[in-house]
Amino acid sequence: MSEPAIDIRAHSAVAPQPLMSARGVCFDAGGQRLIDGVDLDVLPGRCTVIMGANGSGKSLLLRLLHGLLTPSEGSIAWRGRPLDRAARREQAMVFQRPVMLRRSVAANLRFALSVRGVRGPERKTREAETLTLARLDGLKDRPARVLSGGEQQRLAMARAMISAPKLLLLDEPTASLDPASTLAIENLIAQARESGATIILVTHDAGQARRLGDDLIFLHGGRIAETGPVVRVLDAPRSKAAQAWLSGRLFVPNNP
Amino acid sequence: MESFSAILIEAIGLILSWDADVIEIILLSLRVTLTAVAVSCVIGLPLGAVVGAFRFPLRTGVLVAMNTLMGLPPVVVGLMVYLMLSASGPMGVLGLLYTPTAMIVAQTILVTPIVAALTRQVIEDLNGEYAEQFESLGVGRLDRVLALLWDARYSLLTVALAGFGRAVAEVGAVIIVGGNINHVTRVMTTTIALETSKGNLQLALALGLILLAIAVVVNGLLMAIRGTAARAAYV
Amino acid sequence: MFRRNFLGFAAAGLLALGAVGPAAAQDDFIIVQSTTSTQNSGLFDHILPMFQDKTGIEVRVVAVGTGQAIKNAANGDGDVLFVHAKPAEEKFVADGDGVSRSDVMYNDFVIVGPSSDPAGVAGMSDVSAAMAKIADTGAAFASRGDDSGTHKAELRLWEAAGVDVDAASGGWYRETGSGMGATLNTGTGMDAYIMTDRATWISFGNKGEYQIVVEGDDRMFNQYGIILVNAEKHPNVKSEQGQAFIDWVLSEEGQAAIADYKIDGQQLFFPNAG
Numbered sequence: 001m002s003e004p005a006i007d008i009r010a011h012s013a014v015a016p017q018p019l020m021s022a023r024g025v026c027f028d029a030g031g032q033r034l035i036d037g038v039d040l041d042v043l044p045g046r047c048t049v050i051m052g053a054n055g056s057g058k059s060l061l062l063r064l065l066h067g068l069l070t071p072s073e074g075s076i077a078w079r080g081r082p083l084d085r086a087a088r089r090e091q092a093m094v095f096q097r098p099v100m101l102r103r104s105v106a107a108n109l110r111f112a113l114s115v116r117g118v119r120g121p122e123r124k125t126r127e128a129e130t131l132t133l134a135r136l137d138g139l140k141d142r143p144a145r146v147l148s149g150g151e152q153q154r155l156a157m158a159r160a161m162i163s164a165p166k167l168l169l170l171d172e173p174t175a176s177l178d179p180a181s182t183l184a185i186e187n188l189i190a191q192a193r194e195s196g197a198t199i200i201l202v203t204h205d206a207g208q209a210r211r212l213g214d215d216l217i218f219l220h221g222g223r224i225a226e227t228g229p230v231v232r233v234l235d236a237p238r239s240k241a242a243q244a245w246l247s248g249r250l251f252v253p254n255n256p
Numbered sequence: 257m258e259s260f261s262a263i264l265i266e267a268i269g270l271i272l273s274w275d276a277d278v279i280e281i282i283l284l285s286l287r288v289t290l291t292a293v294a295v296s297c298v299i300g301l302p303l304g305a306v307v308g309a310f311r312f313p314l315r316t317g318v319l320v321a322m323n324t325l326m327g328l329p330p331v332v333v334g335l336m337v338y339l340m341l342s343a344s345g346p347m348g349v350l351g352l353l354y355t356p357t358a359m360i361v362a363q364t365i366l367v368t369p370i371v372a373a374l375t376r377q378v379i380e381d382l383n384g385e386y387a388e389q390f391e392s393l394g395v396g397r398l399d400r401v402l403a404l405l406w407d408a409r410y411s412l413l414t415v416a417l418a419g420f421g422r423a424v425a426e427v428g429a430v431i432i433v434g435g436n437i438n439h440v441t442r443v444m445t446t447t448i449a450l451e452t453s454k455g456n457l458q459l460a461l462a463l464g465l466i467l468l469a470i471a472v473v474v475n476g477l478l479m480a481i482r483g484t485a486a487r488a489a490y491v
Numbered sequence: 492m493f494r495r496n497f498l499g500f501a502a503a504g505l506l507a508l509g510a511v512g513p514a515a516a517q518d519d520f521i522i523v524q525s526t527t528s529t530q531n532s533g534l535f536d537h538i539l540p541m542f543q544d545k546t547g548i549e550v551r552v553v554a555v556g557t558g559q560a561i562k563n564a565a566n567g568d569g570d571v572l573f574v575h576a577k578p579a580e581e582k583f584v585a586d587g588d589g590v591s592r593s594d595v596m597y598n599d600f601v602i603v604g605p606s607s608d609p610a611g612v613a614g615m616s617d618v619s620a621a622m623a624k625i626a627d628t629g630a631a632f633a634s635r636g637d638d639s640g641t642h643k644a645e646l647r648l649w650e651a652a653g654v655d656v657d658a659a660s661g662g663w664y665r666e667t668g669s670g671m672g673a674t675l676n677t678g679t680g681m682d683a684y685i686m687t688d689r690a691t692w693i694s695f696g697n698k699g700e701y702q703i704v705v706e707g708d709d710r711m712f713n714q715y716g717i718i719l720v721n722a723e724k725h726p727n728v729k730s731e732q733g734q735a736f737i738d739w740v741l742s743e744e745g746q747a748a749i750a751d752y753k754i755d756g757q758q759l760f761f762p763n764a765g
Binding site for chain 2 (some may be wrong): 085
Binding site (some may be wrong): 342353436454458459 | 522527530531535536551552553554563566567568670671672673675676694695696697698725727
């Protein structure tokens, strides 16, 4: 086994056990190797940002880490155990395009709890808390599918957070949102961290990466091109892939 | 041949006269068909949902069977049920032949494949949208089937309607297993067949118009429900 | 929440199921396998209420072709057989499916045709000659072709006329494979001659330009018989009630009721029991 691409232990006084470890993970589809030899450790409480060009394998990697896809080679461990359905229930994922059940806002939240067997008064309490947290109180009886894009993504975040997951996997959650909605989502992410969740965030937004992230993984062609603290990688990328990509990003006006 | 307007007038007259026999026939038609559709839904919705939501060995075979059975000729179903329920058949002791229950059984056999096959399509489409989210949430098999059925409920109304249409218009099966016995198993379609055979074409067509009107009312009701749901973005 | 609603849906379905009960609460009924001619003529609607008033027994009539009626009864799906094909009825009894056969009534067959009368048979009373003439001119003839009593009688008459209808089938001889009413509807639609029992014809509502062209030959006599299905072979048969119905039909009262039944002043069936 090669040395993990990200070793959070270097940044941390004590070295806690990784929440999640990937070793030599590859994923093939249609005769092509789309993820190639990824090693990483995710330590509890950190926010890891995954960046990279379109097609570099960010979303695939996220799905592999969530157990929605099975690696063609290599292995992923969750708290030292295999990544199975029970493990997945300790995680939650928000997709780029939120999938809303054809029910009310509140029923969408309840669903996430009821499939985990949370019922009765506890479900009521958590539903109310989460509605308030995501500022969805006024919308709770609305059909989820008539909400705006920003409101839907807020609901998707709330639905992911309501089960108090140990790990939140976020796939470009603000990709098509306006600044106000983006801010609302970022606030929710910050609140999730405060309550102890570990975050893995895929984003194209370097500003967002700086605001939220601790560590950065830069993917290129299904491989990890570079890893390191967010600020260091963004300010002084060492890999050619990250340099090229970031030089394109520098033209975005609001990028510091 | 009578003019169409004369037939229309006769149909309206038949309804307005509130003829006890006609009402009895209409009510029996509705009772048999609605019960058959309800039973078909109880069987066909979960069956279609399971086939639509999961991959399993022999799934293609089940699919082909369901789609093929959709085209079952009513007469063949009538004969099959007759042979089952006949006094000399395996279920003869039940004494169900020539009863409304026999007609319900026959129509259920006709309608269940339609409900199952159309449900499969609806659920498979919805599952395509939901599958990854369900996987992520760790939704169990039973919860998944129930959630898909519930979220597709308004689309499934259309499925039930397709079954209703097939059952209410069907004559070949019910006339064999029901026997078209006056006041016992005489329904709209068998009455139409009988009146046609008596050469009372005008009366037969008038009854046909009533049947059509019933179908329109049932369709209208369900579509209204669905329309309300669509405006609420639940479809 | 969604579980509860879903169960509500299912419960509604089961409620609908619960609505299915026996059509009539009373169990005192018999099933009579009979023919379309007796049913379509309205005879049963005339006589059955009298019998039910007297005995309290409801008679449920399944009206199909004689051939199918006999097969159904041979399966035990009926208590009484009331048809018109004497040889087949006698075989039914000989096979042990029926107890015994009694004559009930008769009517007669007639040949109806379009007023244009393409074969020129109108007014003939020798049925063999008329049928031979139809065959010679190749005028269309619509046959039941369904193994019914009428169909069997018609085939006997063709044989007597020396006409091989099998060879002509699909040409001028057209087998509809349907009941009497359907055959009349089809036949009149293609200007074909049709042999029908008089009762069905009188009560038929779609005569158009048709009229009776051949009648009155003794060979067109149409005898109806009644048979109790044999409970020794078919244990579910309600022998007692079935026999009560047969006894009544053959009684003076029943026979009078049959003779009484008229449409437009014309008597349709002529009782001849005993």
